[in-house]
Amino acid sequence: MSSYIPNTKKEQQEMLLKLGFGNFEEMLSFLPKDVVLNRPLDIPRGISEYKAYEKLKEIAWKNKNFSSIFRGAGAYNHYIPSAVSNLASREEFVTAYTPYQAEISQGLLQGIFEYQTMICELCGMDASNASVYDGATAGAEAMLMCANKKRNKILISETSNPQNIQVMKTYANSYNMDIVIIPSKDGKTDISALKELVDETTAGIYFSQPNFFGMIEDSECICSVTHEKGAKVIMNVYPIAMGVLKSCGEVGADIAVGEGQPLGMPLAFGGPYLGFMAVKASDMRKLPGRIVGQTVDIEKKRAFVLTLQAREQHIKRERASSSICSNQALCALTASIYMSAMGSDGLERIAKNSFQNAHYLAQQLINLPTFKLKHEGIFFNEFITCSSISSSVIESTLEEHDILCGLPLDENTMLWCATEINTKEQIDIVIKILSKLEGLNE
């Protein structure tokens, strides 16, 4: 941070003098006595850069770093090209705070505009906002968009990420909305149950593609069943999967949401991530948060503005459907750089490689006598195994080899994940270790 400017004792003295104070304490003298801290701040003296580095390294070593990760369940370990972190960590981007006088910061607005454009292309939708906090928030905000005085019920597929369901329930509670869970069948949304549950009071339904169990849902069918009753479809998508699956727009969803972390953000203990939201043009005016639009200024030059957000929030105020007014600008920028670096071809390749590696892993696991796949049907890059070897044994054994296994769902089932970086070599090591366990088990 080259532009961080500290001030010296001498400079501080000059400033105090200019203000007419002899020393710092004198400047504070007009404050009420009981609010002034009457002792020096308890801050240690500065240490050398090297010592600071060593200290931080010591703390960082307390983290467990796995050499390979087979866990997804909402956050995915994809390769991040060095161009992404390099560009996104430029000081101009990292230190830029939210622009309150937004239109002054044309560069930042253009960055968001490009992000919105890419999200729209990825999801096959017409309008995107500048992002929200995370995928779960995006789902909850989408839920609020659907509700009106006659339709107050949201149906959520049981096959959704449990954390997302929890966040939506929290929002629904405060907005007096009802949430009903659509049961699953063979690891997918039960369409016949959906048919029975969706009615004239249903504001919208929420499902994920692929779903939490990794399975590919019949999106088109879910959309048509829901639309028959006039309810909206909120489709949560894994952005990488959009490289090979039909987009939200193509299958007929009304609102596309998702967790943007796979688009160039490291796992980083769960954040900061970003939630993306995109809609069809007809729902554009209900889209919450910041939305950057493109227009021309009085000299007919291209310019970027926040007009739609102003309509929704600054003017409607308490009547607005949402009060979210921040976004994850740096994460959104990172996602834009990642998508630019990958291109649509690159995204497709990553999706295909993730799919193939996951299918190789699944195949190798079920070749072991004690592993079975829980669900039949097509999965993307995650799947659930049932095994007579307990999940905790699998977890601790692989951990000894610096490998993070799938997410244990209970003592005998595990949600596995593979991305483009979980190569055949990595997978073969896992299988070798597990096959030894099999021997012990017999």
Next chain:
Amino acid sequence: MHIPNNLLYTKSHEWYEFKDETTATVGITDYAQNMLGDIVFINLPDEDSNVEISEIFADIESVKTAADIYCSVIGKVTKVNSNLIDRPELINEDAYEAWIAEISHISEKEEFLSAEQYEEYLTVEELL
């Protein structure tokens, strides 16, 4: 300020034109459009939806504000002026020509103001 004699008015600045006892078209007054300024968007009610007194059944956005449109009758929306979706500025051009919705099966209504009473209301409230 244009306030046609053949229409009925509300204090929330809507006009009603009754075709018969149970059917009326509704819009916003010339005063309302003038206060809103350039109108850029209107959210119309759904056709066939039931409406109630004091219900917000449409909303209008202009370059400087967003305003709710209140219903003063109990009835059912039988038609909406879909021309306004693409050309909301028609309301600025002629607020009494640019009707918003037709409401039928009206079973109850609030007390309306006549043109004269509405003008007096605007004057007394120093709205003019």
